[in-house]
Amino acid sequence: MEKVEVWGGVECTIRRVGNGYTDQLVSSGHRTRIEDLDAFAELGIRKLRYPILWEQVAPESLDTPDWTWADERMNRLRELGIDPIVTLLHHGSGPRYTALNKKNFVPLLARFARMVAERYPWIKHYTPVNEPLTTARFSGLYGIWYPHALDDKTFVRIQLNHIKGTRAAMQAIREVTPDALLVQTEDLGKTHCTPKLAEQAEFENNRRWLTYDLLCGRLGESHPLWGYLRQHGASQRELLDLKATPCPPDILGINHYVTSERFLDENHHYFPAHHLCQSEARVDYADVEAVRVRLVQMAGFHDLLLEAWERYRLPIAITEVHLDCTREEQMRWVQYAWDAANKLKEEGVDMRAITIWSLLGAYDWNTLLTQEGAFYESGVFDMRGGKPRPTALFKMVKGLATQGYYNHPLLQGKGWWERDDRFLYHHLSPTSQSTT
8 A cells, every 4th residue: 555645845824923923934044945845845745834935925914015025935836846835824923914803803814815816827736724723712712822812712812813814725726726725734642631621621622623614514503612602702604504505614623732631639749830721610720731641641643633533524634743852752743743644544534644743843822822932943954054965864854755665774763743751740539531
């Protein structure tokens, strides 16, 4: 059986905190280095998650776009035989003349999407909004990114704008390019818990599907989150409209990180203070990385992807494979994703690809982009010398992309996320549980 494909990706977030913006492509220098695309092509990849971002093309007005940068990059990708999976908004809030929770967000995003499609009618793969649920949580519920809200009502409005915007954007794109495909990315994890926090974990495990459920028209009055959405500002009319006229993804783009699975524990005194959360019931609890907690049974790539397949029966790609760690562990993480994806394909799941994310590395994600210039993590290329330097991942990714396999002695060992030395928290009893 043929192996899944290997795609690539470039961390491209333009994020707003307060009145300031930061651009990952400026941090990496890719904004001024078109020759990076030739280095990507050497890997043998044929699809690349790549930005044509609203904030960059039309920062002041959609009436005065600047296509110079995008024209050069799209033309070069065509010459190299690489199909771009174009992202229009990547953890961004849009330009200053809109915001994620504003009424004008949806029509303006759709207008921008149409402009992109009209300029590049040959582009077939689109991600109008990257990780809608993650961005809605960080911007509307946790106050980390603009508009820095801390309430469920703003979170719900941002998420609905994301979904309506994605649907409107794809409608506009398909009026120009009828066979355009929606590659909808979203982070997928799972919440585990102590028995006392089962209700909170169940809510979060239902919420993790919200992007796909809304796009697929699955959110009716019997859905577990119907009452929550109605209570926090969603009208019956708009929810039923999304159900009646869905925009199902052509490919589910699953992003999963070693910290995506979480553990909730009311015994918060066992954990550092920065893990403390409060639920609506005002019960203090810790929210920590499940991988660090002994006796928690992790789901991992295979089982999480299988859950997504059984729920939606839509084609799947892992659209971000990245680990901030040593070269050895980065290689093992890629192998971990590769093995899971190919095993699922053998089991009959329509698995398309794994995507090597952050080819040029990423900046400041250890603080969720709130502190600029504080931290860099490398990818297939290391940017610490000012120019892209291939790392040990380069040969591995090239081997997987061009031959379907890669052998190295380091890959015989388990990654740290599978070893017993990963545990930081040992206080649990066998009564700890996870909810689905």
